[in-house]
Amino acid sequence: MIKILLYEDNAPLREGLSMLFNGTEGFSVVGAFQNCTQVLQQVTQLSPDVILMDIDMPGVGGIAGLKLIRSQFDKMKVVMLTVFDDNQNVLEAMQAGADGYLLKKTPPAKLLEAIVDVYEGGAPMTSSVARQVLQLFAHQTPKATAPQYQLSDREKEVLHWLVNGYSYKMVAAQLFISLETVRSHVKKIYEKLQVNSKSEAVAKAFKDNIL
Structure with missing residues (x-):
């Protein structure tokens, strides 16, 4: 059973993701929150295997939340799930230590595959984001x-x-x-x-x- 902790400020999407994971064998949502204000306490109490996190949230957002997690839990699996695939957000997420970067338009089946992938040590990344990464480093001097x-x-x-x-x-x-x-x-x-x-x-x- 892969235990998932969700951070997403869009309530319908948060509920939809919870239903997807809880309704699929081998997955369980141990918590779902609208921002990362209490992220360290929640990670400690809920002990998730994988954290799925939005970037743009009110209060403490995804990048800040990821940095907080890395300050205490350097091995925790964290996947960013967002509408943003621009260079700045991709670069900040990678530098902060994200294990994967997926877009919210990712089909449910692919999302489930990505969670299993990161749980087993992979680094799932939407193809458009992977191209961004290659371009980022290809243009560096x-x-x-x-x-x-x-x-x-x-x-x-x-x-x-x-x-x-x-x-x-x-x-x-x-x-x-x-x-x-x-x-x-x-x-x-x-x-x-x-x-x-x-x-x-x-x-x-x-x-x-x-x-």
Whole structure:
């Protein structure tokens, strides 16, 4: 059972998402709120597996809420669900440590798949958002000397598949290694890149031309 915590200020949409997840086997909504004013207390009390969060909410919005979560729960899975796919919001969400970025027009079946994906270690991203990410880093001026992170060949392989949106299970199958071995490599990648989430690792891979 994947426990989901929702943050969405649009009441009909919040109720609709709750009905979708609660009505689907393998999913359960443990809480649904209109903003992130009490986010740390709620995450602590409800212990969700995945947080689905809107960006534009009154009071404490999604980006601020995400930063609060990362300050205390660096491994918590957080997916942004929003109408915005502009550069600024995508970049801010990635820099703040979002594990995925989906648009509200995402079909219900795809949304369910994305929640399972992030739960298993993936980084779901709407195709239009993925293009934004590629464009963001493609237009950045390369540094004269790229940082040396001393990643092993195997760690680079793992990072390559993460950049391509693969979940930990998919990476394990692709490289014919165990899931625990993938997790061990990811931990080392995070340490060497000095990041705390998959989105940060992917962003740094693009920015510093690691692969």
